[in-house]
Amino acid sequence: MREKIGDLITVMLSLLLLLLLLLSSYTKSVDLEFYLDTPEVIKSWGYPVEVHNVTTKDGFILQLHRIPYGRDSPISSLDDRPRPVIFLQHGFLCSSFDWVANLPHQSAGFVFADAGFDVWLGNFRGNTYSRKHVTLNPDKDREFWNWSWDQISKYDLPAMIGKALEVSGAESLYYTGFSMGTLTMFAKLSVDPSFSRYIKKYFALAPVGTIKYARGVFSFLGRHFGANYQEYVTKYGSDELFGSSWLFKKIVKYTCGLFDTLEELCSDITMLFVGTSSENWNQTRVPVYLAHTPAGSSSNVMAHLDQMFSYGGIPAYDMGEEKNVQKYGQKLPPQYNFTSISDIPIHLFWSEDDWLSTKQDLQETLFTQLNPQVVQVTISFFFTISLGSYQISNYNHLHFIWGTDAVDKIYKRIIDIVSVGLT
Template sequence: MAVHSLLSVVAAIVVLVVMVHPHRAASASSRGRFGVKSVDQGDIAVTGLCTSATIMHAGYKCQEYHVVTDDGYIISMSRFPQGRNGEGVGSNKQPVLLQHGLLVDGMTWMLNSANESLAFILADNGYDVWISNTRGTRFSRRHLSLDPAYKEFWDWTWDDLVTDELSATIDFVFKQTGQKLHYVGHSLGTLTALAGFSEGNQVDKVKSAAMLSPIAYVSHITTALGNLAAKAFVGEITDLLGIAEFNPFGAPVSIFLKALCANPGVDCYDLITEMTAIRYGKLAKFDYGSARSNMEHYGQPTPPIYNMSNIPKDLPLFLSYGGKDKLSDVKDVQILLDSLRFHDVDKLDIQFVKEFAHADFIMGVTANNIVYNQMMAFFRNHQ
């Protein structure tokens, strides 16, 4: 890979890292709450996955929607209501919501051929497919009152994805279709769902949930860059650079990247495999940095823990994880599974794919036969 191309990739990834764990400004309380679940689709210019998707994969009907979260972020969602060239047309089709992981957007579900990409496989198999794009990604960079050019736009943590964004997207699909939905998450998309479900968030609107490369605990990350990135999520990156969004080719970023990649054992040529999605060590809410601040927000000196054992025991769960996954490490998945040990046995389907790494669950050319077919069988068993 050319040096310039490598730096472009690294820079883009670091930009997204900062987006996901933003700077908590003193003016955070000025954000307000909007209580809006949808927006007039005619009020916003149509931008989203559909243009790219129809160029890459002809024959699929694609629709764009926009959802406004309770904290005012406008989330782009794309819908594939039927399969290629109109296959699978019919009423009351089962909706499926796909939620991507960190460092990517909804395009992650359609990067391979139509026969290998989950979004199109589901559409061709008669599902009503919905794809969400997390706030801050290229298709969801709008807000009712905040401008992404200013740090106030980035004043959120992944906890807000749990409390606001997960709620808004699931609720929107439920109301649009009138049906409970199947949820599919990868990486960060599993983290937000597991955390949300543990607090009863939108569980009544979910028929089942499939977690690909599930992340809830990261005590056993084995890669150097993964550990560095996880520890950086306490905010040192934004404190170092002094801004929430920054020029990826500017001098401060260049210095940061060189320092990061100079650490022993860090391989900057394998960033997708190396990067992780959450803070190091435990699944807890945002730490405001002091016992006093945490008391103000939570009524206790330390951030509350998301308790995975609180996930409703009758919620059908499909968990698929890989033996070569350095982010969703096997030992960490076992901790998650232990917390689900009292889950209804007929509602928990666990798949271990020895040869799969983190990205194989969304980009592997064999994922269709190995993972997706079993996942769709799981869906059929829990209609």
């Protein structure tokens, strides 16, 4: 029976590939960035780029991408004074590509470089650029994938930020996180308050404390399949989740990149996950986005997010009573508590139109637990100031990194805030 199923799958894949080849002569051209990796994208726009590797304490080898200065920065001016270091960290199933996904005048990585920053782009373990370990093989050893965002917070963030500080020579940097890039930093600061000495200011885009009130497709999947998925992962162990593959890229190219109507359909489907607001969104870039995202993670992370959705709060990963007792010394996983975060200015950028970082979740976690004295408020034309944060209207979850006007609503705001501190 298994052999017949295997033969059927082989035939179906062969037919699919044949169909893609037939369609290839009719597909419209896609942007060059569709085919390039992050360093190649940076080079293609005329910016300098460096690739650095760092090994975490638990053996994962992470790749960082650096844009040391802007495209039009004269080399001689680099010695005038040290450039402020800004570290940009992506979210779940994403990669460093997030920050250079649009045109240079619309992408955070390029905008910050041109504004005089030393820009560092992080990559969490398990994504396209961080699939290496000192002893484990991601394609053969399931133990490679046995981690959740707890380990990302504990090991990946200090390793990457430490590397950026070591190479740049700076003592501290400006941290900008998106989605899970914020959750992991909040968790890190809550269990290790001393880590704040490495962060001058913390800019949290689409910040996540928990996702109990998430809406859209993730909410539907969590309600109907979350418990079964958690049970499956607990029973059979973790594995790679949505890793980047050439087959997926082919499908994207010959569907989303085939006709304008299919391109629009792919954009609409994407909105079902993150929020329906589609203003300030370059629909023609959707094939490029999907060629790089999802970039891969561990199925444990998805199970962990399902637990947060099901039970609320900010729990460590629930591995089942027996393993919980072994690891945590109790049957239930401990909860992260953000009230201990201090001595670091935090700027929150959020929207009521975001289906993954909802106002209800923020009210129950970040707005309640964060010390009001560390959440900074600066009045701006673009924002509604609420509960010590920047509320941006008509923004879905992905607008914070891919919105065509994110430069004016977010990145220039960050540049202005940093500039005040430098003067």
